[in-house]
Amino acid sequence: xxxxxxxxxxxxxxxxxxxxxxxxxxxxxxxxxxxxxxxxxxxxxxxxxxxxxxxxxxxxxxxxxxxxxxxxxxxxxxxxxxxxxxxxxxxxxxxxxxxxxxxxxxxxxxxxxxxxxxxxxxxxxxxxxxxxxxxxxxxxxxxxxxxxxxxxxxxxxxxxxxxxxxxxxxxxxxxxxxxxxxxxxxxxxxxxxxxxxxxxxxxxxxxxxxxxxxxxxxxxxxxxxxxxxxxxxxxxxxxxxxxxxxxxxxxxxxxxxxxxxxxxxxxxxxxxxxxxxxxxxxxxxxxxxxxxxxxxxxxxxxxxxxxxxxxxxxxxxxxxxxxxxxxxxxxxxxxxxxxxxxxxxxxxxxxxxxxxxxxxxxxxxxxxxxxxxxxxxxxxxxxxxxxxxxxxxxxxxxxxxxxxxxxxxxxxxxxxxxxxxxxxxxxxxxxxxxxxxxxxxxxxxxxxxxxxxxxxxxxxxxxxxxxxxxxxxxxxxxxxxxxxxxxxxxxxxxxxxxxxxxxxxxxxxxxxxxxxxxxxxxxxxxxxxxxxxxxxxxxxxxxxxxxxxxxxxxxxxxxxxxxxxxxxxxxxxxxxxxxxxxxxxxxxxxxxxxxxxxxxx
Numbered sequence: 001x002x003x004x005x006x007x008x009x010x011x012x013x014x015x016x017x018x019x020x021x022x023x024x025x026x027x028x029x030x031x032x033x034x035x036x037x038x039x040x041x042x043x044x045x046x047x048x049x050x051x052x053x054x055x056x057x058x059x060x061x062x063x064x065x066x067x068x069x070x071x072x073x074x075x076x077x078x079x080x081x082x083x084x085x086x087x088x089x090x091x092x093x094x095x096x097x098x099x100x101x102x103x104x105x106x107x108x109x110x111x112x113x114x115x116x117x118x119x120x121x122x123x124x125x126x127x128x129x130x131x132x133x134x135x136x137x138x139x140x141x142x143x144x145x146x147x148x149x150x151x152x153x154x155x156x157x158x159x160x161x162x163x164x165x166x167x168x169x170x171x172x173x174x175x176x177x178x179x180x181x182x183x184x185x186x187x188x189x190x191x192x193x194x195x196x197x198x199x200x201x202x203x204x205x206x207x208x209x210x211x212x213x214x215x216x217x218x219x220x221x222x223x224x225x226x227x228x229x230x231x232x233x234x235x236x237x238x239x240x241x242x243x244x245x246x247x248x249x250x251x252x253x254x255x256x257x258x259x260x261x262x263x264x265x266x267x268x269x270x271x272x273x274x275x276x277x278x279x280x281x282x283x284x285x286x287x288x289x290x291x292x293x294x295x296x297x298x299x300x301x302x303x304x305x306x307x308x309x310x311x312x313x314x315x316x317x318x319x320x321x322x323x324x325x326x327x328x329x330x331x332x333x334x335x336x337x338x339x340x341x342x343x344x345x346x347x348x349x350x351x352x353x354x355x356x357x358x359x360x361x362x363x364x365x366x367x368x369x370x371x372x373x374x375x376x377x378x379x380x381x382x383x384x385x386x387x388x389x390x391x392x393x394x395x396x397x398x399x400x401x402x403x404x405x406x407x408x409x410x411x412x413x414x415x416x417x418x419x420x421x422x423x424x425x426x427x428x429x430x431x432x433x434x435x436x437x438x439x440x441x442x443x444x445x446x447x448x449x450x451x452x453x454x455x456x457x458x459x460x461x462x463x464x465x466x467x468x469x470x471x472x473x474x475x476x477x478x479x480x481x482x483x484x485x486x487x488x489x490x491x492x493x494x495x496x497x498x499x500x501x502x503x504x505x506x507x508x509x510x511x512x513x514x515x516x517x518x519x520x521x522x523x524x525x526x527x528x529x530x531x532x533x534x535x536x537x538x539x540x541x542x543x544x545x546x547x548x549x550x551x552x553x554x555x556x557x558x559x560x561x562x563x564x565x566x567x568x569x570x571x572x573x574x575x576x577x578x579x580x581x582x583x584x585x586x587x588x589x590x591x592x593x594x595x596x597x598x599x600x601x
Contacts, residue, residue: 042431042439046423046488051411053284058277058426060453065244065269067137069276069315071096077290077317084339085126085322086205088197092317095129098196098231102134105234110187112164114139114242117252119158119166119185120301121145121176124322126196127227128300129310131167131189136250139242143252143264144301147171148582151178153262158183161252161264161460167227169193171209173219180221191227193324246270252460253303253401264460265401272311274453275404278425279312286369286412287342290317293367294343295336297326297350302583303405304374308345318343326350326584329357336360340367347375349524349584352382355389356523356546365390370412372397374405376585377492377510381517383417396421398492402469402476404454408490420489421482428452431475432484442486445493448478481508498588500529500537502566509588512539512569515562519555521547526578527569528592531599541569542578542591550574 047056063069074096081089090098106112118135120142122128135142143161145154147169154175158166165187168176173190180188194205210216250272252264294313298305300322309320321339326332326346333354351373354360371386371394378396386394393414398421399405407430410422424430431439432446440446455476458466469477481493494508501507509527516525524544529537543555552572559568579590 042429042484044424044429044488045442045484045486049411049423049488051282051284051413055281055426058274058281058453060246060270060274060277060427062277063273064246065136065248066250066272066276066311067139067242067244067269069273069311070099070133070136073314073317080290080317081319082314083126083129083320083322085124085324086194086197086201088126088201089319090126090129090196095133098130099133099137100239101231101234102130103137103234104237104239105230106134106138106140106165107240108237109230109233110165112138112140112187114244115141115248116165117141117143117161117163119143119145119161119163119168121147121149121154121166121172122169122191122301123147124296124300124324125169125191125193126322127167127169127191128322129320130196130231131227132300132310136244137239137242139244139248141249141252144254144306146299146301146582149175151175155179155182156262157254157264158185160262161254165189167191170219171216173221173224174217177219177221186223188221188224189227189230190221190224195226195228244269246273249457251306253306255401263462263465266457266460267401267404268457271404271454271456272307274427275307275406276311276315278427278452278454279308279406279409280315281426282406282409283312283316283370283412287316287318292316292318292343292369293339293341294318294320294345295323295339295341296320297323297332297344297346298375298583302375303401304399304583305345307405308372308374313343329353330359333357333359333363336363340364342367343370343372344368345372345374347584348373348378348382349376349580349586351378351386351394352524353584355382355385361389365392368392371395372409374398375583377514378417379514379517380417380419381514381522387416393417398422398490400476400478402456402478403450403452404456406454407450407452418489420485420491422490423488424450424490425452428454430484430490432482433477442484445481445483447496448480448482448490448492449475450478451475498528500527500539502529502537502539503535505566507539507567509539512541512559512563512567516541516543516555516559516569518562519550519558521545521550521554524578524586526586526588526591528588528595530571530592530595532570535566538570539567540571540573540595542573542575544575544578 074092078093082092082095083090167189170190192206194202250269251267254262254264296309300310373394374397383394395410397409399407408422429451431449434446451474484490494510498509512527513525523546526542530540532538579587
């Protein structure tokens with residue numbers, strides 16, 4: 001979750017912003033050099049900016065584990081809806097009952113033990129929280145898997161994690177079938193999209209998905225068990241009450257792997273409990289226990305959605321409305337029209353997509369209390385339009401998989417977009433470092449480093465990679481270039497890997513994109529560096545038009561007005577769409593790699 005700030009007075013501090021060799025990573029993931037031992041914490045100047053009622057510290061010992069939070073919520077809010085999807089809902093009592101059954105099946109029918117890794121590979125469906133909480137209640141480790149993975153990517157993650165069982169939507173079973181000969185996964189649970197919907201809707205949905213829309217490629221995995229059969233079998237057994245504590249691993253949350261081999265961040269129950277409590281403390285009086293409805297469009301296997309929506313709203317008895325296919329924007333808007341939601345989280349492209357979908361502006365936003373943007377930079381133009389349409393600010397936050405994920409959040413009572421990623425959250429320290437590990441002063445630009453109870457234990461079975469990002473005293477280097485102002489607000493300048501070096505001057509793509517997005521004829525932009533024989537690199541801009549009449553000349557005139565010479569795009573290319581990740585993040589890397597290939601030929 002990240003954001004860049006306008007800080008032109010500091011951008012010429014080139015010595016503080018040079019990239020580490022090979023130190024690049026994608027959204028929320030990193031691989032950088034180990035920092036020096038910290039010589040003393042920065043004064044917590046941000047505390048004076050905390051909203052009323054937000055504590056300086058949280059107590060991770062309040063709960064022994066995520067299991068304790070889940071079971072407490074199921075007792076307190078038994079009759080309330082916990083998750084809804086495709087027109088059906090599970091109450092907290094349903095979630096308790098079904099996750100008990102699935103956990104008992106894992107324990108008693110297939111014989112898995114505490115600490116065993118169980119993968120989940122599915123989009124946002126009711127089956128996800130049932131499977132997840134069944135796994136966690138057994139003291140097992142959840143391994144979240146992107147359902148869009150190729151067989152090669154899936155094979156690596158299953159092998160690396162030592163996964164023993166997987167729960168998978170059969171739409172992706174053909175991919176698993178291809179990977180299975182190369183991994184040691186013996187327990188396969190398959191489910192269909194409509195399996196937890198009431199009869200006859202479940203049968204109808206599954207028939208349409210499989211037979212009418214033909215969304216399920218042919219597959220054959222001998223011995224695979226259906227999710228519904230596992231629940232039936234699990235109902236015949238009692239779930240053993242397993243002691244789960246702070247140091248037990250809750251998740252192996254894998255990085256995107258763009259800096260090399262994908263790595264699993266070990267997120268312990270303490271890490272996750274701490275971040276849930278930090279987020280809950282920040283929400284404070286803005287949300288009311290048992291009365292909140294949050295729109296969950298980002299997939300729950302993504303760390304942002306997992307902690308912010310699935311876990312934090314569960315703690316306060318919230319109702320998660322799961323959106324299975326947010327890319328279908330007209331369908332998404334129809335779903336939003338059915339519920340008086342009080343919260344929504346997402347990435348910039350999701351909010352931008354909604355704002356450009358007919359009918360969104362006519363929705364009822366009277367109950368909306370929080371719109372939280374993360375996962376990529378929230379752009380000023382999108383934030384301004386969001387407030388204009390909904391009446392509420394688009395509040396930006398920042399984090400990484402390695403911080404479970406929240407590290408900074410803006411105050412929820414923020415009046416307007418401020419260009420900042422917010423303030424360090426309770427029990428979180430921040431340090432801005434130069435490339436030699438020296439701490440910089442307020443206002444200076446360097447690498448963001450964080451320390452707190454939410455920082456991961458390390459990378460699974462990769463002490464060498466862990467040593468590159470975690471110091472002996474617990475400081476995590478993020479690979480993000482930023483600064484902190486005198487009030488304690490943190491600003492992202494950019495990620496080191498995306499920085500463009502033009503004639504020795506650093507150009508940060510976020511700044512270029514933010515300026516170009518302000519042009520009324522632009523819908524989406526991405527800025528990358530391309531090779532240039534004179535300047536080393538120059539800026540190339542990829543643009544999706546809002547106004548069909550928009551020209552390259554018009555955009556260059558705009559850039560001439562808003563950007564200094566070396567920051568202006570030398571090349572501009574119009575596209576019908578920009579490449580995006582499964583969570584909607586624009587993939588600059590794909591654009592950059594494609595340009596490199598063209599230049600090589």
